[in-house]
Amino acid sequence: MNDTNGQGDFHPQAEWQDLWARLDSFAIEVPSWGFANTGTRFGKFLQPSAAHTLEEKFCDAAQINRLTGACPSMALHVLWDLPRGLNDVAAVRKLGERFGILPGTINPNLFEDQIYKHGSFGNPDAAIRQHALDHVLESIAIARELGNVDVSLWFADGSNYPGTQHIRRRIDWFSQGLASAHTTLAAGQKMLIEYKPFEPAFYHTDIADWGMALLLARAAGPQAFVLVDTGHHYQSQNVEQILAWLLNQKMLGGLHFNDRRYADDDLTLGSIDPYQVFRIFHEIQLYQWEHPSARVPAYVIDQSHNLKNKLEAMLQTVLAAQEIYAKACLVNYELLTQFQGECRLIEAEECLRSAFWTDVRPALRTWREARGLPLEPLQELRDSGYVERISRERGEKNKKTASSYA
Numbered sequence: 001m002n003d004t005n006g007q008g009d010f011h012p013q014a015e016w017q018d019l020w021a022r023l024d025s026f027a028i029e030v031p032s033w034g035f036a037n038t039g040t041r042f043g044k045f046l047q048p049s050a051a052h053t054l055e056e057k058f059c060d061a062a063q064i065n066r067l068t069g070a071c072p073s074m075a076l077h078v079l080w081d082l083p084r085g086l087n088d089v090a091a092v093r094k095l096g097e098r099f100g101i102l103p104g105t106i107n108p109n110l111f112e113d114q115i116y117k118h119g120s121f122g123n124p125d126a127a128i129r130q131h132a133l134d135h136v137l138e139s140i141a142i143a144r145e146l147g148n149v150d151v152s153l154w155f156a157d158g159s160n161y162p163g164t165q166h167i168r169r170r171i172d173w174f175s176q177g178l179a180s181a182h183t184t185l186a187a188g189q190k191m192l193i194e195y196k197p198f199e200p201a202f203y204h205t206d207i208a209d210w211g212m213a214l215l216l217a218r219a220a221g222p223q224a225f226v227l228v229d230t231g232h233h234y235q236s237q238n239v240e241q242i243l244a245w246l247l248n249q250k251m252l253g254g255l256h257f258n259d260r261r262y263a264d265d266d267l268t269l270g271s272i273d274p275y276q277v278f279r280i281f282h283e284i285q286l287y288q289w290e291h292p293s294a295r296v297p298a299y300v301i302d303q304s305h306n307l308k309n310k311l312e313a314m315l316q317t318v319l320a321a322q323e324i325y326a327k328a329c330l331v332n333y334e335l336l337t338q339f340q341g342e343c344r345l346i347e348a349e350e351c352l353r354s355a356f357w358t359d360v361r362p363a364l365r366t367w368r369e370a371r372g373l374p375l376e377p378l379q380e381l382r383d384s385g386y387v388e389r390i391s392r393e394r395g396e397k398n399k400k401t402a403s404s405y406a
């Protein structure tokens with residue numbers, strides 16, 4: 001879509017149609033835990049407006065979708081949102097219908113529980129590995145009941161000191177656990193395996209990088225893919241190159257979007273490095289331009305809003321995602337791939353730079369207007385008094401400090 005002639009100014013109308021169509025199909029899932037009181041090990045600062053119940057989380061998700069038109073579903077963490085497991089499915093389905101928000105990706109909780117001190121799927125104790133597998137099997141059943149949604153697995157498993165765990169045996173236990181779980185997936189269901197280099201384990205993490213996740217996913221079966229959390233990389237790692245590899249291997253299942261300055265900071269998207277987010281969207285969209293029938297990876301927000309108001313931080317994130325996605329839609333792939341082939345470095349780079357530096361906010365405003373969405377969503381949220389209202393309604397309850405993470 002060559003609307004930028006390298007000069008970065010925007011030609012209204014014709015190209016807008018194409019960009020509008022891309023914006024119409026752009027969806028990013030909000031995390032239920034992003035609306036709850038979360039913190040770090042150094043404290044959790046309670047917000048009176050924070051969501052406590054699943055009903056409140058669906059209500060907040062509906063608010064974000066009303067304001068952006070881009071968040072039709074909400075990711076759920078099993079023990080935080082369905083503490084009674086399968087027995088909570090009917091209630092979740094009803095809440096989804098009531099608030100017009102689809103129950104999204106199902107995330108088992110394979111951490112926090114005391115028994116997981118030395119791991120879950122990687123624990124030397126077979127009974128604990130079985131307990132963890134049973135939780136994942138129930139999570140897959142919940143996901144099936146909720147419409148064959150994806151199951152997204154993150155393992156905190158690892159060790160803190162050299163020699164304290166048998167790394168290769170744990171690889172075999174993970175392979176067995178993931179393969180068993182894969183056998184229970186329904187047709188169309190995906191199992192996403194998320195990697196993370198460290199934290200909470202600080203010597204070795206069993207699934208620490210994209211290669212380990214890819215090999216385990218391949219071994220598990222054809223419905224297993226890799227999930228890339230943008231915050232789960234060492235400082236100087238080239239995240240978009242990892243995405244290029246996973247796309248090339250047809251193993252990219254989805255992304256957890258957030259931003260960071262140092263480690264897994266879970267900050268609001270685009271708040272630290274918007275060009276990084278642009279390069280991520282660009283790599284995926286260039287692949288889709290070359291493979292139009294390819295499955296679009298799942299886009300999910302994974303953040304914890306410890307200081308900013310949770311609704312406003314989540315809204316900022318979705319607006320940043322829409323804006324940076326729209327910029328990435330402006331890259332002229334015909335020209336870019338030609339310049340790449342001819343090693344015309346400046347021209348090739350300018351294809352990305354001019355798209356990134358194009359102010360797409362006017363186009364986004366016209367798209368919102370055309371779609372009956374508020375032109376200035378953040379102002380609309382403030383004018384709505386929604387945050388003040390829920391603070392009054394939830395304030396009392398939120399004074400009590402919560403035990404679990406979210």
Ligand code: LRH
Nearest residue numbers: 107154194229256264302
């Ligand atoms: C781990 C992680 C994972 C979630 C959790 C809330 O750091 O990224 O995706 O389960 O955050």
Ligand code: MN
Nearest residue numbers: 194229256302
């Ligand atoms: Mn994540």
